[in-house]
Amino acid sequence: MKHLLFLLLSFSTFAQDIHFKSILVDTHNDCLTACIEKNVSLDQDLTGINHSDLARFKKGGVDYQLFSVWCDGEKANPYVWAMREMDSLYAVAARNSDKLVIAKTWKDIQRALKEQKLVAQFGVEGGHMIENDLQKLETFYNRGVQYMTLTWNNSPSWASSHADEKNPSFKGHKGLNDFGKKVVKKMNQMGMLVDVSHVGEATFWDVINTTTKPIIASHSNAYSVCPVSRNLKDEQIIAIGKNGGVIHLNFYSAFVDIDFWQKDEAFRKKHSSEIDSLVGAGMQMEYAFNLIGDKYAAESDAIKPDLEQLMKHFDHIVKLIGVDHVGLGSDFDGINSAPKQLKTVLDYPVFTQALIARGYSNKDISKVLGGNFLRVYQANH
Structure with missing residues (x-):
């Protein structure tokens, strides 16, 4: 028993060492919206309130966080709301300049990592927030937005979402219209990553045929493992691999385990x-x-699934397109349920342990934790 305990402790120490030496990038966390909804601030101790806060990012080994900027399709003046969410992070950064940097360039990122500060950028989750205005898209980029999810569950006039494409009463255009293709081209030109999480299949294939840069799915899983429309079908996964892009695993239980839906309902x-x-x-x-x-x-x-169910998604994507095309996009603070072992941002090392248990090398683990995203970021700039 003593020998077993020693081995377990040694394994845990080894995992912690790899985890904290790697650059961990999470491409999707909704804590800005959660803080506004709950009337709290990210630089407070939010244990028991949020999945995330500034101190716990550090403790969980997060080096680089893309903060989701989100509102649903019912929110009036979505552009104004998006700017308010960004303002809230700028205020936190001003109070915590020794801990957090809103990075706008590769040099900013390198400097922040060297100084062991959290790299912070934004991802706008839903093209409706640009309000059909390319100038607003450019303003977002200038404020530190590094990707835009073309749709949320609702559809702007120029792109169709996964939810609307499967809705028989949807009367809008399926896929990207001419303006939608202009949006993608403008994003390519500026260096803003195109995100295909939430989009419908017609929109997805129009993106693949329009983009000249590698794309991301900021928080999506594999349809073959959990058949819901928010997940990616095998042919989509293969297309992202051929494009040079990266799929970032979503921790939301309903996208991890198909049996969760009925329990959650x-x-x-x-x-x-x-x-x-x-x-x-x-x-x-x-x-x-x-x-x-x-x-x-x-x-x-x-009613939550086990971590092993999430790892089935990881294994499936790797089998199709390789370890160079997978990352992490937790969806923390935007979800009400994640695998049992992934309760908050403190639990990222548990995912690293799961990779070690599967026999992945230090090099491959570092790619998954953040290296793959950094490659795609550079390819877009």
Whole structure:
């Protein structure tokens, strides 16, 4: 027993060493929206309130975070809302210049990493936030936006989402229209990464045929493992590999395990009156779900999948296109459920342990944790 304990401790120490020596990039965290919805600040101790805060990013080994800028399709003046979310991070950065840098160039990134400060950039989650205006897209880029998810679940007039494409009552244009193709070309020109998470299949293939740069899926999994429209089908995964892009794994239980949907629906139905009350008080629906999940944590935890189910997505993508095309896009603070072992940003080392257990080399683990994203970032600039 003593020998077994020693081996387990040695394995854990080895994993921690690899984890903290690698540059860890997470391409999708919704903590800016969560902080606004909950009226808290990222530089507070948000243990028990959010999945993330500034101090816990450091403790979890996160070196480079792309902060999601999000609002649903019902929000009035989405561009103004997006700017407010960015302002909130700029305020945190001004108060914590010794810990956090909003990086706009490769030199900024290198300098921040050397000084052991958190590299912070934005990812706009939903093309509706540019309000059909390329100048607003350019303003986003100048403020530190490094990717834009072309659609959220709703569709701007120029691109169709996964949700709308499967909706028989959707009357809009499927795929990218001419303006949508201009958006992609403008992003290529500026160096803003095109993100295909949330987009419909018609939009996806139009992107593949339009872009001249490698793309990303900032927070998506494999449809073959969990068949929901938010995940990528095998032919899409292969196309991203051929494009030189990277697929970043989403931790959301409903995109990890198909059996979770029914369990979560029952959970939400049980607590529907409280959810409705929060929405009625002005909270966006997604965050009402999250708050109820936190309130009834034991009940919520009982229906979560195991980490091994997420690793099935990783294995499937690697089998199709190789280890050079996978990364992490947790969706922390934008989800109400993740695999049991991945409760907060403190738990990233557990994912690294899972990679070691699969026999991946230090070099390959470093690629997955952040190196693959850094390659695609440079290829877009």
